[in-house]
Amino acid sequence: MRRVVVTGLGLVTPLANGVKPSWNRLINSESGAGIITKFDTTDLPVKYGCEVPVDEDHPDAFKADDVLSPKEQRKVDKFILYGIAAADEAIKDSGWEPATEEDAIRTGVSIGSGIGGLPSIEENSIILKERGPRRISPFFIPGALINLVSGQVSIRHGYKGPNHAVVTACSTGAHSIGDAARMIVMDDADVMVAGGAEAAMCRIGFAGFAAAKALSKGFHDDPTKASRPYDQARDGFVMGEGAGVVVLEEYEHAKKRGAKIYAEVVGYGLSGDAYHITAPASNGDGGYRSMQMALKKSGLNPEDIGYVNAHGTSTPLGDEIEVNAVKRLFGDAKDTLAMSSTKSAIGHLLGAAGGVEAVFSILALTEGILPPTINLENPSEGLDINLVPNVAQEKKVDAVLSNSFGFGGTNASLVMKRV
Amino acid sequence: MSDVAESVKKIVVEHLGVEEAKVTDTASFIDDLGADSLDTVELVMAFEEEFGIEIPDDAAEKIQTVKDAIDFISAA
Numbered sequence: 019m020r021r022v023v024v025t026g027l028g029l030v031t032p033l034a035n036g037v038k039p040s041w042n043r044l045i046n047s048e049s050g051a052g053i054i055t056k057f058d059t060t061d062l063p064v065k066y067g068c069e070v071p072v073d074e075d076h077p078d079a080f081k082a083d084d085v086l087s088p089k090e091q092r093k094v095d096k097f098i099l100y101g102i103a104a105a106d107e108a109i110k111d112s113g114w115e116p117a118t119e120e121d122a123i124r125t126g127v128s129i130g131s132g133i134g135g136l137p138s139i140e141e142n143s144i145i146l147k148e149r150g151p152r153r154i155s156p157f158f159i160p161g162a163l164i165n166l167v168s169g170q171v172s173i174r175h176g177y178k179g180p181n182h183a184v185v186t187a188c189s190t191g192a193h194s195i196g197d198a199a200r201m202i203v204m205d206d207a208d209v210m211v212a213g214g215a216e217a218a219m220c221r222i223g224f225a226g227f228a229a230a231k232a233l234s235k236g237f238h239d240d241p242t243k244a245s246r247p248y249d250q251a252r253d254g255f256v257m258g259e260g261a262g263v264v265v266l267e268e269y270e271h272a273k274k275r276g277a278k279i280y281a282e283v284v285g286y287g288l289s290g291d292a293y294h295i296t297a298p299a300s301n302g303d304g305g306y307r308s309m310q311m312a313l314k315k316s317g318l319n320p321e322d323i324g325y326v327n328a329h330g331t332s333t334p335l336g337d338e339i340e341v342n343a344v345k346r347l348f349g350d351a352k353d354t355l356a357m358s359s360t361k362s363a364i365g366h367l368l369g370a371a372g373g374v375e376a377v378f379s380i381l382a383l384t385e386g387i388l389p390p391t392i393n394l395e396n397p398s399e400g401l402d403i404n405l406v407p408n409v410a411q412e413k414k415v416d417a418v419l420s421n422s423f424g425f426g427g428t429n430a431s432l433v434m435k436r437v
Numbered sequence: 438m439s440d441v442a443e444s445v446k447k448i449v450v451e452h453l454g455v456e457e458a459k460v461t462d463t464a465s466f467i468d469d470l471g472a473d474s475l476d477t478v479e480l481v482m483a484f485e486e487e488f489g490i491e492i493p494d495d496a497a498e499k500i501q502t503v504k505d506a507i508d509f510i511s512a513a
Contacts, residue, residue, distance in 0.1 A: 089454030093475075152485070156478040 022199040023437060025277040026112025026265030027377045028104035028213075032068035032258045032364045034078035036107060041381050043363075044389045045410040049242035050364045051256055054219070062224050064233045066241035068258035068365030069219060070100065093157040094170065095135030096259070100370070101167035101215030102174065104261035105129060109175060112265035113277060114209055116176060124208040126179030127168040128198035129215055129263060130190040132369025132424070135162025137220040167215050179207040187424030188329075190214045191262055191372025192432055196286035198266050208271045213263035213373030227257060230296055234332060245366075246393035247330035247337050247359035248405050255331040258365030262373030264380070269437075281380045281434040284318070284417070287311030291427025298336050298423060302343030305329070305421060308429035309347050312419065316433040320351035323433070324415025325388050327379040329423045330359025331366050340421065341401050356413060358406035362392040372422035376432055379418040383436055386414045441488075442507045448483045449503060452476070462504040477501075484510060 029036060032050025033043040043050075050068040059065040071079045082091055085103045094102075105127070116122040142158045160166055165183035172181050180201050184194040191214030198212035227233050234254035237244035245256040272279055289311065291304035298304070313320065326344060330337050337359075345352050360378050361367075367374055382388050387410050394407040404411075417435035438446075446460045455470050466472040466480060481497045484490070484506060490513045492500070500506050 087454055089452070152491075153482065155482070156475040160475075 020203050020205060021269035022202045022266050022283045023269050023272050024264050024280040024283065024380055024434070025114065025267045025272050026108040027280065027380065028106065028108030028111065028263040029374060029377055030070055030080055030100045030104050030260040031374055032070055032260060034071065035080035035103070036078060037377065039078035041378070044360060044378065045387050047390055047392050047409060048363060049245070049392060050258065051241040051244055053241060056219065057221055059224070062221065063228045064224055064235045065238060066244060066256065067219055068256055070260050094161045094166070095138045096217035097131050097134060097215045098161065098167050098170055100217055100259065100261035101129050101263070102170055104213065104215065104263040105171045105211050108263045108265045109211060112267070114265060114267070122176050122178045124179055125177040126181060126198070126201065126207040126210045127171045127177055128180065128182040128184065128194045128201070128210055128212040129167040129171060130184035130194040130369055131164045131167060131215050132185065132187045132190045133216065133218040133223070134164035136218040136223050138162045140220050140222040171211060177211070180210070186428045186430070187426055188366065188368050188371055189422040189424035189428045189430040190369035191374065192376065192420060192422035192430035193288065194373065195264060195266065195283070195376055196288065196430055196432055199283045199286060202266055202268050208268045210266045211263060212266055213261065213376070214370040215261035216368045216370040217259040218368060219257055219259045224257065232296065232333065233257065243393050245332045245362050247328070247332045247362050247391055248341070248397050248401055249394050250396045250398050252332045252334060252337065254333055255361070256365035258367040259370070260364070260367050260374060261370050262375070262377045264373070264376060279437050281383050282437045283432065284435050285312035285316030285433030287315065287431040289429045291429070293427050296425050298339050299427065300339060302339040302346070304427055304429045305340055305423055306343040306346055308431040309343065309419060309421065312431035312433045313347070316417070316435070318417055318433065318435070320348040321354065322417050323355065323419050324413065325379065325382050325418045326355060326357035327375045327382070327418065327420040328357050328359045329421040330391070331361055332359070336423070338398060338401070341403060345403065352403050356388050356404040356406050356411065358389055358391040360389050362394070372420065372430060375420050375422070379420040380434060383415060383418050383434065386412060388413055439511070441511050444487055445484065445503060445506050445510065448487060449480065452480050452483055460503055462507070463502055465502050467501065488513070
């Protein structure tokens, strides 16, 4: 069977623009949360979130002009901008440049989004109501469509292979990588640029998620404390934005060109809860089966997995259900397992979460450092598992598992190991 | 240069991200200034906005150069 390895990483996160600064801040227990500055929150019940830094005094701020000219920026919603930026970084990191037409045809893109261009849908709806249909920009639709991240990356880099975009809410990033890995296994492509991008931080996004009672709202005094998975005081997720993208490559293809190989994607599991549109099934069965499938495909045993990057969104219900599903799958191996939620630092990036967390999981593997669950002051009872509380831990692990669960009861798990 | 011509050229420079010197009277939006069909739609919208006029679709299709735009707007 064709093997799939990771040869490039790219990130835009609320901690920083770029893989290295995001990771360094993550393992330094920093938080990307703050009071929202980019839109009016006066009448919203939640006024904090995890915005991608753009301030000039932030040393690793995201600079849109470095990605696209101001003229081109007007034609895309922000999730596309983040997706292009993360893809550019991952592609550059991989060193892969198609030299021939055949190379281009064997290179594809699979970058999804949970919601897509919500800010421009909001903006254009207001224009439609106030000024009529003739004032709607011709770039509204191609700037808001979810698959236009993959489209833009393909056009920008000349990739003529599979052009795919997953939409599975908060499982999008993980499904994108899993599906893309399978395309390589099935010989549809040799290289796939895969991950997730999201920028749904706008008034209508906050109003909608707040109405669904999903958002944390009790930490306006100190938003950096708001995302606190597994802690007794947790009260919902903190919305984030950004993108996480990897370059996946067929193993022999990567070896032949002497590419740096971060990890091998050895397992991918998918499942449905068949339970509720927003709530996770209380027995955690969907997450359990997703992890079980990924583990089975990998041929590994539970004790081989040293680190789990949890879905762990900081909602009262979800966190414990996931821990129980992990405990059920891992059995006695739970005692040597470490599991953390990096959402404690960056918030919930929705459709980008699985992409960003796959990158963090891979770095845990290559750096021998497990990123912490910050704000874990008083863990809920019964969570007898190493949740890497507050401070990163040095530990050499040989395989990692990353979970993503989404609205609609859609679950995805990825297993990656050292090559 | 008339006020209309000046405003038209300014809008073209802003929307298409091109150098001012390239925006000559005879310059074609698509052939000379790198616009695509969606850019030209947006450009016409910007003219409508700036000059408070309505440019019907059949007239908009005939506006292909800077001069076409200046002439249409001046006559409107």
